[in-house]
Amino acid sequence: MKDAAQFRWASKYPELGTGPISVEPCVSPAYFESEREKVFKRTWLKVGRVEEIPNAGDYKVKRIAVAGTSVIMIRTKEGAVRAFHNVCSHRGNTVVTETGEETFGSSRAAVLTCRFHGWVYDAQGALISVPEEERFYSCFVKADNGLTPIHVDVWEGFIFINLAPRPEQNLKDYLGGYGDHFAGFPYGALDYCFTYYTYLDCNWKIAHDAFAEAYHVPTIHAGSFPNAFTTGLQNVELYGPHRTTAICLTLGAAATPVATLANKRARGSLVAKAGSNMLPPTINPDRREDFAFELSVTFPNFLLHVAEGIWFTHQFWPISHNKTLWEGKYYLAAPKTYSERWALEHAQVLQRNAWLEDTATMEATQSAMESGTKHYIHLQDEEILIRHGYHILDRYMAAE
Amino acid sequence: MTNHMLPPGFEDIEPFAADWALDTQDERYVKRRNSSAEEIRSFYDAMLRHIEKILDEVDRFPIGTLPESHRPLYAMALSLAEIAPHVELYRGNPLVPYSFEEGRMRSWHGDQPTWQGKRPSP
Numbered sequence: 322m323k324d325a326a327q328f329r330w331a332s333k334y335p336e337l338g339t340g341p342i343s344v345e346p347c348v349s350p351a352y353f354e355s356e357r358e359k360v361f362k363r364t365w366l367k368v369g370r371v372e373e374i375p376n377a378g379d380y381k382v383k384r385i386a387v388a389g390t391s392v393i394m395i396r397t398k399e400g401a402v403r404a405f406h407n408v409c410s411h412r413g414n415t416v417v418t419e420t421g422e423e424t425f426g427s428s429r430a431a432v433l434t435c436r437f438h439g440w441v442y443d444a445q446g447a448l449i450s451v452p453e454e455e456r457f458y459s460c461f462v463k464a465d466n467g468l469t470p471i472h473v474d475v476w477e478g479f480i481f482i483n484l485a486p487r488p489e490q491n492l493k494d495y496l497g498g499y500g501d502h503f504a505g506f507p508y509g510a511l512d513y514c515f516t517y518y519t520y521l522d523c524n525w526k527i528a529h530d531a532f533a534e535a536y537h538v539p540t541i542h543a544g545s546f547p548n549a550f551t552t553g554l555q556n557v558e559l560y561g562p563h564r565t566t567a568i569c570l571t572l573g574a575a576a577t578p579v580a581t582l583a584n585k586r587a588r589g590s591l592v593a594k595a596g597s598n599m600l601p602p603t604i605n606p607d608r609r610e611d612f613a614f615e616l617s618v619t620f621p622n623f624l625l626h627v628a629e630g631i632w633f634t635h636q637f638w639p640i641s642h643n644k645t646l647w648e649g650k651y652y653l654a655a656p657k658t659y660s661e662r663w664a665l666e667h668a669q670v671l672q673r674n675a676w677l678e679d680t681a682t683m684e685a686t687q688s689a690m691e692s693g694t695k696h697y698i699h700l701q702d703e704e705i706l707i708r709h710g711y712h713i714l715d716r717y718m719a720a721e
Numbered sequence: 722m723t724n725h726m727l728p729p730g731f732e733d734i735e736p737f738a739a740d741w742a743l744d745t746q747d748e749r750y751v752k753r754r755n756s757s758a759e760e761i762r763s764f765y766d767a768m769l770r771h772i773e774k775i776l777d778e779v780d781r782f783p784i785g786t787l788p789e790s791h792r793p794l795y796a797m798a799l800s801l802a803e804i805a806p807h808v809e810l811y812r813g814n815p816l817v818p819y820s821f822e823e824g825r826m827r828s829w830h831g832d833q834p835t836w837q838g839k840r841p842s843p
Contacts, residue, residue, distance in 0.1 A: 373843050381843075425843045514842040516829035519821070544811050544818050577809035578769060579801065586776065655840070659784055659795060660776035662838060666746070667802035673826070674806055680821035 330557055330705035337705070337712050341697035344690045346714060347524040353642035360621050360717050361387045362484045364562075365495045367623045367636065369394055369480040371402065372512050378431035378444065382407050382417045382424040386646070387639040388484050392471055393417055397444040398431050404473035404482050405446050409435040410466035416442065422518075422646065433468075442468050476500055478509050499560035499619065505601035506627050513655040515669045517676060518648045523687035525622060525637040525645045526710065531679055531686075532624055532635050533616070533706045535568050541682065545675040548574045549592045550613060554703050556606065562620035562713040564706045567604075569611040570594060579667060587661040588630035589653050589668030595629035618706060620713055630654060633672070643687050649676050726793040728778070734767050734797065741800040742793035747831035749796075749803040754823060756804075758813040765808040768801040785838035792836050799835055 325331040325339050346352050368383050380395040391407040393416065409416045414437040417424060428434075431444040441450035446468040451457070472483040474492035477500075481492050493500060521528055531537065538550045548571055555567040574592065576584060584593040591614055597605050604627060605612040614628035624635040631653055638646040651669050656662040689695075700708050726738040741764055743749045753761065768775075775798045779791055787795055804815075811818055830841035 423843075513840065516842050517826055518829075519826045541819075545806060547810065577805070579772070579805035579809060582772060582776075583802070650842070656784060656838075659779040659782065659787065659836075659838075662784060662835070663776060663779075663795075663798050663802060666799050666835065667805060670746075670803055671806050673828070674817045674820070677817045677820035677823060677826060680826070681819055683821075 328702040330554070330702050333557065334559060334705065334709070337708050341699050342708070342711050343697060344695060346711065346718075347526055347687070348642065348691050350642045352718075353524075353639065355718060356639070356714075357387055359720065360714065361385075361639070363489065363717070364621055365474070365481040365483045365488070365492050366621075367479050367619060368392060368404075368482050370508075370512075371475060371478045371480060372509060373425070374402065376427070378428040380417065380426050380428070380433065382419055382426075384419065384422050385484070385638070390484070391415065391419060392482055393433065393468070394473065394480055394482075395431070395433065395444045402473055402475055402480055403444055403446060404471040404480075405442075405468035406471060408469060409437065409440055410448060410468070411435065411438055411440050411451075416440075416468065446470055477504055477506070495561075496563065496619070497561050498558075499563035499565065499617070502558065502560065502565060502603045503601075503615075503617065503625065503627070506604070506632065507599055508632060508652070511630065511632055511652045511654050513653045513665070515651045515653075515673075516648065517650075517673055518646065519680065520640070521645045521647050521680060521683050522643060523645055523683040524643055525639040526714075527683050527686050527690075528635075528637045528645050528647055528680075529618070529622065529624070529710065530707045531683055533618060533710065534704045535616075536701065536703050537679075541678050542675055545671055545678060546574075546592060551611070552703060554705070555609070555612075557705055559709055562717075563618060564620075564709045565615060565617035566706060567609070568613050568616050569609065570613045572611050580671075583664040583667040585664075587653075587656060587664035587668075589665040590671065591628055591631060597629055599629055600627065616706075618710065620710075621717075643691070647680065649673075727797075728790055728794060730778075731771060731775070731794060734771055737764050737767060738793050738797060740764075742796040743800060744792065744796050744834040744836065745832050746799075746803070746828065746835065749800050750823070750831070752800070753804050753807065753815055756815050758815060761804045761807055761815055762813055765801065765804060768797065772798060772801060787836045792834075795836050 331339050373381050374396045377396050377398045382393050384391045393405045393407045407415045416433050416435045433442045439452045443449050448463050448466045472488050535552045551569045557566045597608050604615050614626045617625050622637045626633050633651045636648045651672050727735050779795045833839050
């Protein structure tokens with residue numbers, strides 16, 4: 322065996338160590354209860370995009386099971402985004418009636434009205450109308466009974482919330498160098514988004530880890546992406562709790578007949594070679610010819626990837642220690658013609674299939690880990706992002 | 722059969738129209754999984770010869786305005802996009818090999834008629 326110093330990433334980031342990783346964070350219900358408080362109620366969580374609520378009065382409600390609440394994001398008349406718990410001050414009903422994990426709506430007057438007794442709140446959260454207000458006792462003060470706010474901020478069009486009463490950092494400081502690294506990509510212009518989701522019977526980190534390396538590509542993606550990507554990472558950078566790397570093409574894979582036709586009609590496939598015209602200088606800084614996409618993790622649960630003409634995300638929402646809501650989103654430029662739309666259909670169907678390959682191992686990994694047979698997992702040098710993830714998680718879990 | 726689903730010039734693929742002219746991705750996703758390797762292969766072979774002509778034909782119309790006469794033709798092109806990886810990459814297997822249960826993966830856009838050209842997300 323070689324020394325850590327002989328490995329690219331272990332020598333660049335010696336503080337991460339090289340030892341095996343405990344399985345406890347993935348299988349322990351008690352560990353998960355602690356993660357709720359120490360990670361998910363303290364960090365900034367991506368909950369939406371500004372394009373989802375473009376106009377004053379547009380709102381989105383998203384369930385955040387890990388924090389036991391639902392968040393309303395609403396666009397104010399002034400154009401800002403505000404966030405509140407979806408709980409009425411009157412009898413505790415949900416203000417917006419939810420129809421699933423995400424509920425969308427729009428109010429021309431930019432107000433939210435509780436269906437139960439008609440209490441009305443404005444987009445700043447203020448309680449502005451109470452039917453039969455004169456029948457409430459003097460201890461009820463309207464001005465004190467607005468919606469309960471949640472800290473919210475926007476970076477590059479991504480809406481983040483922080484459920485702490487007083488966040489330790491603002492969003493800009495929380496993202497730090499990661500925010501600079503990913504600024505300037507045309508996220509908002511590539512807004513034609515295909516969304517897939519499912520519930521996985523596994524810990525959120527098992528899902529996260531399965532996507533956070535390229536070592537699995539020759540085996541897991543032998544079907545959908547044969548000989549397409551190299552397993553080694555390039556340009557790994559760690560930014561506080563966040564992490565990023567470049568994934569590269571082998572440039573040896575020949576496109577199949579229908580893929581060739583699709584690639585001629587529109588840019589939609591990660592395995593089709595492309596330039597770096599839209600990429601900010603921080604991404605693929607050497608303008609490598611074999612650059613495919615940047616793979617990154619915004620701690621704790623958001624994976625952001627960017628490529629020329631394509632960006633995509635994964636998010637892992639914990640429900641319990643062994644149940645996770647996974648959301649995969651694939652963003653492209655809106656097609657201008659039917660043939661372009663057809664080409665995008667081909668590209669995103671293949672991407673969906675690749676995600677079906679990625680998700681195939683997760684539940685089996687969870688049940689095998691829960692058997693108690695193995696107490697540790699082993700990570701090689703090109704799995705450095707996973708190692709960094711557990712390293713950061715340890716730090717959050719050890720904090721007061 | 723005198724009741725043609727496709728515009729003139731596409732008689733060769735007319736026999737596949739009743740099965741494969743499916744407007745939504747969900748329908749195409751289910752149809753592919755319920756087809757045999759032979760059915761997928763014969764549809765692929767027939768469509769590959771015509772796909773460029775189909776795409777040029779539907780491009781005569783601005784996106785979102787495809788007339789009823791051309792919707793089955795476009796839906797068949799989209800079915801080709803759905804099944805192409807199975808012929809070209811998965812050795813004819815109608816399922817994604819070594820995958821998560823396909824029926825459990827859901828999409829936001831799955832029930833949209835694709836020809837309408839609507840945004841696939843809110």
